[in-house]
Amino acid sequence: MRLLFTSALLAGCAAARPAPTPLPSDRSALAERVRAEFLFAWNAYQAHAKGHDELKPLSNSGHDWHAGATLLVTPVDSLDSLLLLGFKEEAERARDSIVASLSFDRDIEVKNFEITIRLLGGLLSAYQLMRDSRLLGLADDLGQRLLPAFESRTGMPYMFVNLKTGKTRGVESNPAEIGTLLLEFGTLAKLTGKAVYYDRAKNALVQLFDRRSRIGLVGETINVDTGEWTSKASHIGGGIDSYYEYLLKAWLLFGDEDCHRMWRESVEAVNKYLADETEAGLWYGVVDMETGRRTATEYGALQAFFPAVLVLDGDSGRARRLEDSSFRMWTLFGAEPDQFDYKAMKPGNHAGYALRPEIIESAYYLYHATGESRYLEMGRTFLRDLIAHCRTDGGYTILESVVTKEQGDKMPSYFLAETLKYLYLIFAPPETLDLREVVFNTEAHPLRRTW
Ligand code: DMJ
Numbered sequence: 001m002r003l004l005f006t007s008a009l010l011a012g013c014a015a016a017r018p019a020p021t022p023l024p025s026d027r028s029a030l031a032e033r034v035r036a037e038f039l040f041a042w043n044a045y046q047a048h049a050k051g052h053d054e055l056k057p058l059s060n061s062g063h064d065w066h067a068g069a070t071l072l073v074t075p076v077d078s079l080d081s082l083l084l085l086g087f088k089e090e091a092e093r094a095r096d097s098i099v100a101s102l103s104f105d106r107d108i109e110v111k112n113f114e115i116t117i118r119l120l121g122g123l124l125s126a127y128q129l130m131r132d133s134r135l136l137g138l139a140d141d142l143g144q145r146l147l148p149a150f151e152s153r154t155g156m157p158y159m160f161v162n163l164k165t166g167k168t169r170g171v172e173s174n175p176a177e178i179g180t181l182l183l184e185f186g187t188l189a190k191l192t193g194k195a196v197y198y199d200r201a202k203n204a205l206v207q208l209f210d211r212r213s214r215i216g217l218v219g220e221t222i223n224v225d226t227g228e229w230t231s232k233a234s235h236i237g238g239g240i241d242s243y244y245e246y247l248l249k250a251w252l253l254f255g256d257e258d259c260h261r262m263w264r265e266s267v268e269a270v271n272k273y274l275a276d277e278t279e280a281g282l283w284y285g286v287v288d289m290e291t292g293r294r295t296a297t298e299y300g301a302l303q304a305f306f307p308a309v310l311v312l313d314g315d316s317g318r319a320r321r322l323e324d325s326s327f328r329m330w331t332l333f334g335a336e337p338d339q340f341d342y343k344a345m346k347p348g349n350h351a352g353y354a355l356r357p358e359i360i361e362s363a364y365y366l367y368h369a370t371g372e373s374r375y376l377e378m379g380r381t382f383l384r385d386l387i388a389h390c391r392t393d394g395g396y397t398i399l400e401s402v403v404t405k406e407q408g409d410k411m412p413s414y415f416l417a418e419t420l421k422y423l424y425l426i427f428a429p430p431e432t433l434d435l436r437e438v439v440f441n442t443e444a445h446p447l448r449r450t451w
Contacts, residue, residue: 023387030379031424031429034420034423037386037391038081038416039087039090040395041396041411044395044411045074045078045395045416048061049061051101053071053074054074054410055395057395057396057409058397059394069107069108071106072097072101072102073413074413075094076102076118077118077119077413077417078122080417082094083126084425085424095135098135099135099138107163107165111159111177113176113177115146116184119142121443123138124139124184124191125447127139128446128448139191140192145161146161147196147200149161149168150201150203150204152171153224153227154225155204156227158171172221172224173222174221174222174239174240175208175218175222175240178207178208178222178224178243181201182202182205182246182250182254182259183447184201184441184447186202186253186254190451191451205250208243212269213289213290214290215272215273215290215291217234219232219289220233220239220240232288233286233287234289235285235286235287235303236303237300241302241303241306242442244270244306247262248313249440249441252439273292274287275318276294276342280328280342281325282318282322284299284306285297285299286298297342298342298348299325300337300339301337301338304326304329304336304362305361306319306362307323307362307366308361311365311366316366316370319362319366323359323362323363323378325342326362327363327381330381330382330385334385334402335385336353337402338350338354347401351402352400352401353399353402355396355397355398355411355414357414359382360379360419360423361418361444363422364422382423383423397411398410422444437449
């Protein structure tokens, strides 16, 4: 097994790693290069997938999340990035086609969480930037159609809801999908005056927090009708991650003191039980939520969001050390896997890189907080490796394996919404965005406290 892994590693390096692309070292030239790559990827979507949810950059075609019913996921998710990176005309054209053709009156079962963070978040931030009431109208219509998801016995949302009929499905959910709704639903409530949005999403968050274990941790899956945990694995990775992010950010955006209290208690438990010091640095692994006993030394691309949240909480020391570990994981292969065993220092079963933003997002927050040039240099490494391994003639694509660099056929909408936005912000002039004035939702949509 070990031999196999080593030879695959060598083959991958020899076959797939082209000579590094020369990049400028000057900060403003790097910002320009990110803009150029963004425009390249956006134009690829426009050329081959316009009117569909996402681009398939190897087959040069479009893909819809729900057969026969596009929700224009990429354009909605990209709108505020287009504006932030200075592509005003492209943004206005995208807005016009969204307003002309996006309809939520569809007999399709959507994932409440994904639609909330990408579409509701995208529409709300674009509305705040463009002041076009049609965008708020779409957001309000979407919000109404998602509300039935909260009608479980506990008030924690079902995973799926039909946009036309309100029929729900998916009684087993997880902290991320239950607890990553308040920034979007809360903003919608403030902008429309409909308190029900805030109340439903906040209740879901509180119900979840109230089911934490005696030592203050949450598990990985929970039944939203009975309130019973169905997996007691506790970590900061996929399925849990942004629950923690929203406890802190809901306080920052709305001044909600309950959320602040829940965050404080949670981060204390997370730092106490999940943090793991090894020779290779600081990591956050997996433990049993009841006992705190370590059950796995697993980290990965999604966990790399945590330094950003720690910076927002004022804990730059811990953030800096965890980002160093994430960067070590990245530089082993020139991209990061979804699953990484930090004890063995090698990828787990999910060894692909899905064009994820989290490690770049954390570098951006750390650069903003410390001003240290090492984070600019990290950004330069991310850009170089993205171009080397994920750029194709038809856009940017995911890697099936960071070891072999085999490419998949997918450009997730968050690549334009998040990955390139945070990369641009690392290099962009400071006046591009004042972090004190916005709170980014988990899909990097900047929300402003305009109420
Ligand atoms: C995005 O949709 C969001 O950042 C979410 O919180 C996690 N997954 C992807 C990016 O990795």
